[in-house]
Amino acid sequence: MGKQATEMLKGTLEGIVLAILAVRPAYGYEITAGLRAQGFTDIAEGTIYALLVRIEQRNLVDVEKVPSEKGPPRKVYSLNARGTEYLEEFWGTWSFLAERIEQLRRSVDKQNADTHVVDADAANQQTERD
Numbered sequence: 001m002g003k004q005a006t007e008m009l010k011g012t013l014e015g016i017v018l019a020i021l022a023v024r025p026a027y028g029y030e031i032t033a034g035l036r037a038q039g040f041t042d043i044a045e046g047t048i049y050a051l052l053v054r055i056e057q058r059n060l061v062d063v064e065k066v067p068s069e070k071g072p073p074r075k076v077y078s079l080n081a082r083g084t085e086y087l088e089e090f091w092g093t094w095s096f097l098a099e100r101i102e103q104l105r106r107s108v109d110k111q112n113a114d115t116h117v118v119d120a121d122a123a124n125q126q127t128e129r130d
Helices: 003-023 028-037 045-057 081-129
Strands: 061-066 074-079
Touching (some): 003 045, 003 074, 028 074, 074 081
Antiparallel strands (some): 061 074
C-alpha cells in the first residue's frame, strides 16, 4: 500500500473495524487477519490494538474476557448500541464523501476530455492552414 492509501485508510479504519464487529464479535487478531484477507495487508497488529483501546474508551464496543487455550484471556469486542449509531453515521459520511468525490472526478475527467477535443481541433485547424 502506498503512502497516500495508508493516509486515507487512517481516516476510515475505525469505521472499518466497527463494520467488522457489526457482523460478529471478534478479538484483535481475528480483526487483523480479516482485514489482511480483504487485502489490507500492510496493517500492523499494533495499529488495530491501539484502535480497539480507543473505541473501548469511547464506549463504542462491549468487551468480554474469554479464556484462551494459550496464555491470558482474550478480549472479545462486540458492537454496542452507541457503536451501531456511530457506524451508521460513518456510513452516511462515507456515502456523502464518496458521491462528492465521484462527482468531482467525473467533472475533472469531462473538462480534461473537452480540453483535449479543443486542443485537437486547434491542431487540425493549424494543419489545414499550413
